[in-house]
Amino acid sequence: MPRWIYGLLVTVVVMIWGFNVIALKVLVHHFDPVTMTSFRIFVAGFVVFVMMGLIGKLKKLTWTEMKLVGAAGLFNVVFHHFFLAIGLTLTTASNSGLILGTLPLLTALMSMKFLGDRFTWFRGLGILFGLLGVSFIVLNGKSHLGQVSIGDFYVFLAALSQAISFILVKRASNTMDVRVLTGWMFLFGSAVLFLVSLAIEPHGLARFSNGNIQVWLLFLCSAIFATGLGHMIYNKSLQRLGATEAAIFTxxxxxxxxxxSYFFLNEPITFAQMSGFVLIILGVILGSGVINDQNKTQRMRKEQDQAI
Structure with missing residues (x-):
């Protein structure tokens, strides 16, 4: 498929992830967060395995692939979600949103270090515009950035963990189907996260009785569409676009x-927030490599015309 189709798919996935935040806000009111997350990711992994089994893509993993799956599961599932959950209890939402907005920058820097990606001026400007846009959105309203706290550090570790996982997924995609990788990563990570939840949330399983039909339907939609199918599509697009360009869309x-929040929680949308969105769009256009691709195509056509 053309690169623009993968870009469109990533945009849809990120849209689902954005709406998933609203769903998670509801779910954590009914369930303990770490316990709920471990089960949600397990369901997502199960769904991925069923789909891969139906299309005949499942296969045995080599020892090298197992090590990459384990490492990606630790960083993408265990470390990311654990540090984020703890960090959010110790810092403001504004600080958390801004720090998580550094994910594309962290991914780009690591891609240059470990994958040999070229960091162009267009990508640099894209990351800058994206960060400015995120800042407009998360700093709008009464919240203001405060001093760096231990909570800020935990949220940074969450972003760093996810950036590392993107590099591991990209590297593992050289020898295995990233959709299969996603399923194994979820199953392994959810098992470890569940063991962590037993230690820090001893009553987490008992709280599952607090859920009604609507809450469980929301849980399944979050697990299947946002986590399972969403990450499967994102990781496949990451394989095609590259770690840096795929991360820009986040x-x-x-x-x-x-x-x-506007439609489901009746929260107003302000001018500052819309200004932030415009900056984010500019960041995606510059950072996704679209302009670079167009310039490269124009140069190739010019060279062909001159040769003729």
Whole structure:
């Protein structure tokens, strides 16, 4: 498929992830967060395995692939979600949103270090515009950035963990189907996260009785569409676009969360927030490599015309 189709798919996935934040806000009111997250990710992994089994893509993993799956599961599922959950209890939402907005920058820097990606001026400007846009959104309203706290550090570790996982997924995609990788990563990570939840949330399983039909339907939609299918599509697009370009699209997530809050939580949308969205769009256009691709195509056509 053309690159623009993968870009469109990533945009849809990020939209679902943005709306998923609204769903998670509801779910954590009924369930303990770490216990709920471990089960949600397990369901997502199960769904991925069923789909891969139906299309005949399941296969045995080599020892090298197992090590990559384990490492990606630890960083993408265990470390990311654990540090984020703890960090959110110790710092403000504004600080958390801004720090998580550094994910594309962290991914780009690591891609240059470990994958040999070229960091162009267009991508640099894209990351800068994306960060400015996220800042407009998360700093709007009464919240203001305060001093760096231990909570800020935990949220940074969450972003760093996810950036590392993107590099591991990209590297593992050289020898295995990333959709299969996603399923194994979820199953392994959810098992470890569940063991962690037993230690820090001893009554987490008992609280599952607090859920009604609507809450469980929301849980299943979050697990299947946002986590299972969403990450499967994102990781496949990451394989095609590259870690840096795919991560740029995550800057759209705060905007879709904003839209979801407006329709489902009756929260107003301000001019500052819309200004942030415009900056994010500029960041996606510059950072996704679209302009670079167009310039490269124009140069190739010019060279062909001169040769003729």
């Amino acid at each position: 800057n759209l997530s705060p905007f879709f969360t904003l839209i979801g």
